[in-house]
Amino acid sequence: xxxxGARRVVPGGGGGPVFVFPVTTVSEGGSxxxxxxxxxxxxxxxAKAEREAKAExxxxxxxxxxxxxxxxxxxxxxxxxxxxxDAVKNFHGVTGVDKPDDINVVVKAGESIYCxxxxxxxxxxxxxxxQWKGRSQxxxxxxxxxxxxxxxxxxxxxxxxxxxxxxxxDTGTFTVTSTRAIFAGQKHSREWxxxxxxxxxxxxxxWTAMAVSNRQxxxxxxxxxxxxxxxxxxxxxxxxxxxxxxESLEADCQSDVDQxxxxxxxxxxxxxxxxxxxPAN
Numbered sequence: 001x002x003x004x005g006a007r008r009v010v011p012g013g014g015g016g017p018v019f020v021f022p023v024t025t026v027s028e029g030g031s032x033x034x035x036x037x038x039x040x041x042x043x044x045x046x047a048k049a050e051r052e053a054k055a056e057x058x059x060x061x062x063x064x065x066x067x068x069x070x071x072x073x074x075x076x077x078x079x080x081x082x083x084x085x086d087a088v089k090n091f092h093g094v095t096g097v098d099k100p101d102d103i104n105v106v107v108k109a110g111e112s113i114y115c116x117x118x119x120x121x122x123x124x125x126x127x128x129x130x131q132w133k134g135r136s137q138x139x140x141x142x143x144x145x146x147x148x149x150x151x152x153x154x155x156x157x158x159x160x161x162x163x164x165x166x167x168x169x170d171t172g173t174f175t176v177t178s179t180r181a182i183f184a185g186q187k188h189s190r191e192w193x194x195x196x197x198x199x200x201x202x203x204x205x206x207w208t209a210m211a212v213s214n215r216q217x218x219x220x221x222x223x224x225x226x227x228x229x230x231x232x233x234x235x236x237x238x239x240x241x242x243x244x245x246x247e248s249l250e251a252d253c254q255s256d257v258d259q260x261x262x263x264x265x266x267x268x269x270x271x272x273x274x275x276x277x278x279p280a281n
Contacts (some may be wrong), residue, residue, distance in 0.1 A: 071267050078260040088246060091151055091237075092177050105126040105182055112178045115234035120174035121222040122183050122190060123207050128169035164208065165219075167229045174221045176234045178241060181210065183221055190219060194242035202232055212237075 093112025094100075103116045183190040198211040201261030205240045207222030208231070240249040 039105050072266045081256040088250045088253050114176040114238045117174040121168045122170040122185055123166050123168050124219040125164040127164050127215055176238045
């Protein structure tokens with residue numbers, strides 16, 4: 001076995017110069033260079049494995065956090081869907097005796113209130129500005145001694161009325177009852193009787209049109225986006241009870257609950273301790 005730092009002396013031929021070579025230290029297990037290289041490779045592999053483990057942990061934490069955010073949205077939506085289903089099965093409105101004092105609608109005998117909205121907007125079709133459409137015709141003659149021309153002719157055309165578009169025309173309160181819907185505003189009041197209802201249509205951005213047989217033009221009411229879904233549901237429930245179509249609405253609500261429950265179950269178990277996230281799939 002060669003020793004560390006040993007040198008090998010090789011005499012030159014014919015009395016020439018003497019060459020001295022360093023001798024590599026060799027142990028029984030292999031060369032020093034090989035041992036250092038293997039340690040370097042192992043250190044790099046360990047560092048790479050650590051980086052990959054951290055990246056995988058970060059990815060799993062991100063996926064788990066996204067899943068829990070999704071779970072929170074589904075739980076909230078499921079709670080609202082279950083409340084709708086319960087209302088369809090059990091809620092029949094508030095009668096005149098139990099009517100809150102801030103609702104100033106006069107309730108008729110046998111009539112019950114389903115919802116009351118403040119700051120509602122009455123929307124009805126209104127014509128936009130019109131415009132003249134036509135053309136002129138005739139002949140043009142020069143005026144002697146000038147650079148002007150004299151035109152003889154006429155203008156033919158017609159005034160085109162502006163198109164009707166849904167337009168907010170008043171603000172006030174909107175009340176849905178078992179027999180009708182009532183808007184009471186600062187300038188206008190409207191009533192839509194369910195017995196004369198032809199259709200209910202929800203439009204974007206956030207208003208509901210109600211066509212009735214005793215009014216030629218369709219009008220409706222708009223509410224803010226935060227209350228729109230609840231607003232539309234109470235109209236649906238009142239109309240369903242008035243028209244005897246509650247079973248269909250109940251089936252739709254039950255379907256919503258079933259679908260949301262299935263989505264929630266597909267996310268797996270919720271965290272069991274504060275700050276603890278379930279493992280990501």
